[in-house]
Amino acid sequence: MSAVLHPNDQAHGHDDHSHDHHGAPEGWRRWVFATNHKDIGTLYLLFSFTMLMIGGILALLIRVELYQPGLQLVNPELFNQLTTMHGLIMVFGAIMPAFVGFANWMIPLQIGAADMAFARMNNFSFWLMIPAAVMLAGSFFMPGGAPAAGWTLYAPLTLQMGPSMDAGIFALHILGASSIMGSINIIVTILNMRAPGMTLMKMPMFAWTWLITAYLLIAVMPVLAGAITMTLTDRHFGTSFFNPAGGGDPVMYQHIFWFFGHPEVYIMILPAFGIISQVVPAFSRKRLFGYASMVYATSSIAILSFIVWAHHMFTTGMPVTGQLFFMYATMLIAVPTAVKIFNWIATMWRGSMTFETPMLFAIGFIFVFTMGGFTGLILAMAPIDIQLQDTYYVVAHFHYVLVAGSLFAMFSGAYFWLPKWTGVMYNEGRGKLHFWWSLISFNVTFFPMHFLGLAGMPRRYADYPMQFADFNAIASVGGFLFGFAQVYFFLFVVLPCMRGQGEKAAQKPWEAAEGLEWEVPSPAPFHTFENPPKLDVTATRVIG
């Protein structure tokens, strides 16, 4: 860092200021020119929360429309735009960048590195997301409105979309490039910049899960880019990859999309597993049970994720052998996932547990995510999937694993590390309120959707038969309660901490938390581990 010449260095001339103060830009320049992993982490987290709110507003518009049968608020065209954009924004704008934010903040701290390996690329990969997000969200105001082909962008429906489809494709290209750069950064940082003594098998689970996730991202983002580029050339340059009118194959699009899409699902859950694997031991006052098997389980999930994609396509009419293969492979994923759940419970077993908010969210995660896991197993059974494919049961399933899974894990991590990030303890009472409020309203929203799906209500429907009215009404009420809980979280938990209001946090606010992030003061200084720390034998403490 010291080699960088900043404009204000020259203005002040070189004096004997310590490196810590030597010209980190201030004001807006601090953020726009940010190269510090902590600043960029903060930017990622704030950006993803903003996108969570935008995606949330779209979700609530959907829920208002579905509160009663009949069209009240939006027309079916706009409804399809809402569901499509809700999905795209939540996946590419909220969940994925949020985990990158966690990675930026925590990985250098956890492995004893001074910063991310490529600081300027880090800046670039964040700021690329802004034009992409503006283009994506702004597509509502383009002629014909936003893309309305579903977040999966199935051909040939995409060929009928207006110009906003091209904007959406371009935005996804940029977001993909950003993800790939972020992943390269994370891999290089983890493989090259660990402090001496921090061997791979001593690394914190969060760093491990992100290492695996980053490889998944590099493997599959180009596949998505390929699929949407072919869509683009089909739309404008007369190719017929997916257009049956020219001899193309719409099902081929689905194969390519889901070859990206299924690993993508694990990209959104593996870092969550990492967070949970750190929070549970800290509040059980006991080491993580089966660390090695956790690493192997995570790796097997990642590898298996490449051979299960067509379970999203059981109703396309695959040959029976294809269906059997994808059914068996998918069910196999239940094994490493079960191992993880068992390991967490064994970590709690005979521990000495306390239930601060991070632990509550972690337990909530394990409990509710497992329900999503079981519905996943049921959906994996091809004969049952024939009934459930494209119904609300699927909607319920993936919200159980993405909201109660990924999002709850991120809340757990946010509460766990907020004291380190801001130097202020969040308000415990408010945190607990946020947890119970979220847990209950989440289930009120999404549990009834299982029934709707079993009864055959198709997803992406602007209007539905009247027999489905009551459960939809309940889900809508729950949706609003859940949405308000997240606004409360930001305004009454996060914001006070960021403003420095509240009790000052200790260097290690959690009695039994382990890891190098607790070896630096709270809030974490702008620069940490500038010289490689000397670690103890467990690589969890700095000894000089």
Next chain:
Amino acid sequence: MKLRVLLFITVVVSFETWKFVKTMKSISKTLSSLLIKAGIWAGAWAATAAYAVNDLPGGPAVNQLDFHPAASKIAEEQHSLHVFMMILCTVIFVAVFAVMFYSIWKHRKSVGHKPATFHESMTVEIIWTIVPFIIVILMALPATKVLVASKDTTNADLTVKATGYQWKWGYDYIKGEGEGIGFISTLDNAHREMSNAGKPAGDDYLLKVDNALVVPVGKKVRVITTANDVIHAFAVPSLGIKQDAIPGFVRDTWFRADRVGDFHGQCQELCGKEHAYMPIHVKVVSAEDYTKWVDAEKKKMAAKADDPGKVWALEDSLKRGEKVYAANCVACHQAAGKAVGAIKALDGATVVLDADKTKQIMVLLNGQNNQAMPAWKQLSDTEIAAVITFTKNNWSNKTGQVVQPAEVLAARK
């Protein structure tokens, strides 16, 4: 030793469960009715308007909690499989979380529990990797059986082709009794209007069609699916079928209805703005009734067949065109023919008013604007001619032009 005991227990429990699935079903029904009551209470609590709606036999029931009652062997087996999975998953879920909550209850700091120090055990870890693996295999066995049966579309008594259009279904009887019959099945437009007005009513809301797909009971019916524009999905829950209808490709599925009745489904793959408005109605009738229906349908077709060489007068063409418009065009273009969102106006449109009739004929035959206006070449020459005549002489359009079927036929070449 412990491992073998555990394995044995798992195997026994799974097989017993599978055997008693059918008895358990009555229990799940009792449970269902209890849950329904709770659901109704919650629904009322959520302050929804109390809708006057009843169960629709063969379609959804009010606050239904489970699959539709099965009307075919495959659907029946899908249900049994689901019940089996539910029982197994519930047992595992309860067992696993009983352990977790016991631990949460007993091993907390506030009751003075001191943390143990163990953090691995090879034996335990191997057991809890192998046991889920075995459970998964036990789940896969019955699933494989049902799947293989559901994919066997050979030796069908009747073959029907279902073609997905934006946004309606076309049915063609390809092989078997009734061969040659073909018609289009559309949502009752009154329902579409109720939806727009936000005033839904009726037990069959959004499920009522003009022409149901009629099939005989107890006969193996093979359904071939394809589509004209984008992907649709042909699904009837009670019959246990769901098959994507893919443009340019042909896929198939089958069912054998075990009782007469009306069975309802809806399109299950996002296909554009009217996705929610292309229901499926399968009417299962007795063999005699089916023969009667086939005869009647054949007679109707013979009577309806238009002479493509006929020269139409303006008045007749207008009347015919109005009907065609109501069945095919009104969903997008509305009764008033004005522009709505991306939908172009017909009233006062240059292409409609143009003296060169071929321009509008080409739009109907080939579609326009990236198929936002789909191609209508599946309609007969007479129908296309009539509906163009209608648009050219309705609303403020007063061209006096009459389009003849021969002109459409010529444009097709």
